[in-house]
Amino acid sequence: MTALQQQGQAAKAATYVLATAGTAKKNAALNAIADVLTERQAEWLSANAEDVAAAKEAGMRPAMLDRLTLTPERVAGIVDGVRQVAALPDPIGKVDKMETRPNGLIIGRRRVPLGVIAIIFEARPNVTVDAAALCLKSGNVCILRGGKEAIRSNRCVAELMRQALRSVGLPEDCISLVQDTSHE
Template sequence: MTDIRQLALQCRDAAQAVAALSTDARNAMLLAMADALEADAPAILAANAGDLQAAREKGVAAAMLDRLRLDDSRLSGIASALREVAALPDPVGQITRRETRPNGIEVERVRTPLGVVAMIYEARPNVTADAAALCLKAGNGVILRGGSEAIRSNLAITAALQRALEAAGVPAAALTLVEDLRRETMLELLQLTDIVDLAIPRGGEGLIRFVAEHARVPVIKHYKGVCHLFVDADADQDLALRLLVDGKVSRPSACNALETLLVHADIADAFLPRAADAMRAHGVELRGDAATQAIVPDVVPATEEDYDAEYLDLVIAVRVVDSLDAAIAHIRRHGSDHTEVIATRDEASAAKFVQALRSAVVMVNASSRFSDGGELGLGAEIGISTTRLHSYGPMGLEALTVERFVVRGAGQTRNLHG
């Protein structure tokens, strides 16, 4: 049996070695990790092929298979993401605010590593490398607990990355992969409040709810991505179609894919037939309300549950709304605080849409697929938070640090004088 507490303690000790490295040393370590991934590409892809075969034999859904799959291009992208993280500014030690108080003490707010981050995730072997890169760059240790469906891929990726760590003089335990995938082991990990500083689950809604409900350590989470595109009355319809196709089709299994299309009633007669043709050309099933059915008669009738669904597949729910306010009301009722998009040429409508919604990411005339740490300038992302804690939205390096106070004085005391 795995002694998960001992593994976590070893990771915490190793994290201190990571935090002690200079920025240049941590960056060099990340570059070496990227090189190691590319050097081990044949072994990693062979391991991934084994995972894919086992998943197919179990009847795993197409969306999960897509998340699991690696190829030369995706592996190259993972290595590139590590290099991008290495090139990012180092948040550790950054002074975010400095002021001198009336009594002469100087108060600084300084970014410092969180400590030990536990990643609980399914299917996505890229998370193994992305999480390692971000956590280590920010001076943390990371404990990875992936799913059984990706265990071969995760082991191969971890082996490459740990080799680079040890070459940099960092204990391999700074990047710890939990190989014991029993639920009891995960539960024990989530109880280690004296060792683990933050848990980040990535995967399906069931996994995230399980972690949130059973953890005693702090949890950053988003349950699902029910992302909307609202096409306003005066939208550029060609632009709106591009946003629709890219948002729904380019990678439907991603959490930033569109799941619902809202169309202003004033342009529904003109826009919906074009939208339906574009969706069907890409094999997308449409599920629409009565107003949508009146314009596009052969759409599947939508239920209220369809508007709450994260399909992660080539399916989209459609609704005709009478106004911008009605679109906002729909999103407030059915949204998941992930990403919302408006297509409009009216600046006032765009401003109202942005102000009225509290979602982590709000787009104006841009694809929902940009709701991604790499696309938003964070390098690789460790997750997306729809929890209003210290981080909200795509999480990059800064989200893996916290601010602490550093106070400099010249002998000042608060109550004693003389």
């Protein structure tokens, strides 16, 4: 079994816990993520500085380099975004379009988590956090695959988020990062 298959199985197992976690638990996890990113921002910035140095050496275009670069101000914005997601109403369980059929059968649509969402994105470490936060709020487990240029930043922030999940009693596999940066 490949590492990616194992990661997928662990993510699938985490769906059963996250789907029933409830709003308070998901919000606690999001706030724990915001807290750990604030408290340990120096680690994330250090990993990002390594990514930026390697990208400069590889000749990355200035616009892409800017997207890759984290600063304390950008981290504060990312943290604020996570707290904003936590403050949003929980979309799960909401019933839309309830109707009664002529035979008396009541039919409606209820919002439920999808399960596991895989997201592939470019070298933007902020997307790692944004995507994870939105998935978590909607009760979905995520497997993230960022660009190879941001691998150090993404590894660091993914581990910080996984620690935050553990601290509130959710499986760390609710958020995972594909470690292999090859296209194969």
